[in-house]
Amino acid sequence: MSAAQRRGALVGCGFFAENHMHAWAGIEGIEIVALCDLDHEKSRRMAAQFDVARVYTDVARMLAANDLDFLDVATTAPSHRPIVELACQHVDLVVCQKPFAETMKDAQAMVAAADNAGTKLVVHENFRWQKAFMVMKDLVDNNRIGTPHFARFSFRHGYDNYKNQPYLAEIERFSLMDVGLHLFDLARHFMGNVTRISCATQSVNPIVRGEDVFTALLTHESGATSVCDCSFFAKLDPEPFPQTAAWIEGSEGTLELGTDFRLALHRKGSREVFDVEPAVPPWGGCPWHNVQDSVINFQTHVAAILTGEAEPRPSGRDNLETLALALAAYDSAARGQTVEMPRWVEERA
Ligand SMILES: NC(=O)c1ccc[n+]([C@@H]2O[C@H](COP(=O)([O-])OP(=O)(O)OC[C@H]3O[C@@H](n4cnc5c(N)ncnc54)[C@H](O)[C@@H]3O)[C@@H](O)[C@H]2O)c1
Structure with a gap:
């Protein structure tokens, strides 16, 4: 990070923003x-709490x-479009x-607003920025499992x-729009873009309005397949929240991530185990x-975008395809049919 301070502002001082603020406070140059x-x-x-003047x-x-970078x-999502469209007129980067x-x-309007204004x-x-998935991505990119042909990303818990x-109990579209987006981003991050999706949803917890369980099968451009599944109503001991279990199978090996922060790299005749539990930040706590x-990892990346050392990952444009998957998954579940993604996207363009 260069010596110049990058000046930012945050909108939405709710539950999750406290993590943003703690992380910003620890990033040099911000x-x-x-x-x-x-x-x-x-x-x-x-x-x-954070000494902001x-x-x-409004x-x-x-x-x-304010003169902001x-x-x-x-x-939450309903407010994003007007805020992002306006911010694109004022700042170099919108997160x-x-x-x-x-x-x-x-989503397309926000991407267009950013393009038109020359704003990033x-x-x-942040799931792809979890320590376990950063280690797994390095292993895959370094060809430790060969060419991946199957993956599973599984988020099942009973945490309150x-x-x-x-608001999660009140929204009509819940698990796919909350955790589904994270899992679909992981599936695309590791396995590439998706050509086809089929999904089943379930409403299990009576206090929740939307679907709280889903199972999705994805076919990727390479021909690889992946399964993304999620439950907010799983009885498990120990409670694994907020960990994601994963499995990526390749031509030369398999990566197996448990909900105990243990990542196993299986190859023929060998098994190597990595501890992928991150440190608890001084301001944070388990689970x-x-x-x-x-x-912290994601926002460190944002700081690198601000200094020109990195490009947005994922950018708004990239995220269009992840959002399309979540929305198409609802259509698939409603019709009981597989959705062909190129046609689905074309019909909505
Ligand atoms: N990435 C993750 O792991 C993760 C985890 C939790 C939440 N989230 C996301 O973070 C977002 C916020 O979630 P939260 O649980 O903190 O919600 P929240 O309801 O606790 O906080 C949102 C805040 O935004 C404010 N707000 C809404 N519209 C506004 C506007 N137009 N101008 C100014 N303020 C406005 C609300 O008053 C509220 O205080 C959601 O989109 C949620 O999905 C992400």
């Missing part, structure tokens, strides 16, 4: 100079009044939490998410340290 939330009390409290209830006023958008959008139209747009998609994020560490 300064958060203003905060915004519709709820003044939330931004005021966060400003006091300026607070706003993002337009914040953007107009970037905006970190940590609000947007997932779900990037609720519709392809909104990165989606806060609804205490910290009550969230896995996620907290990934936020």
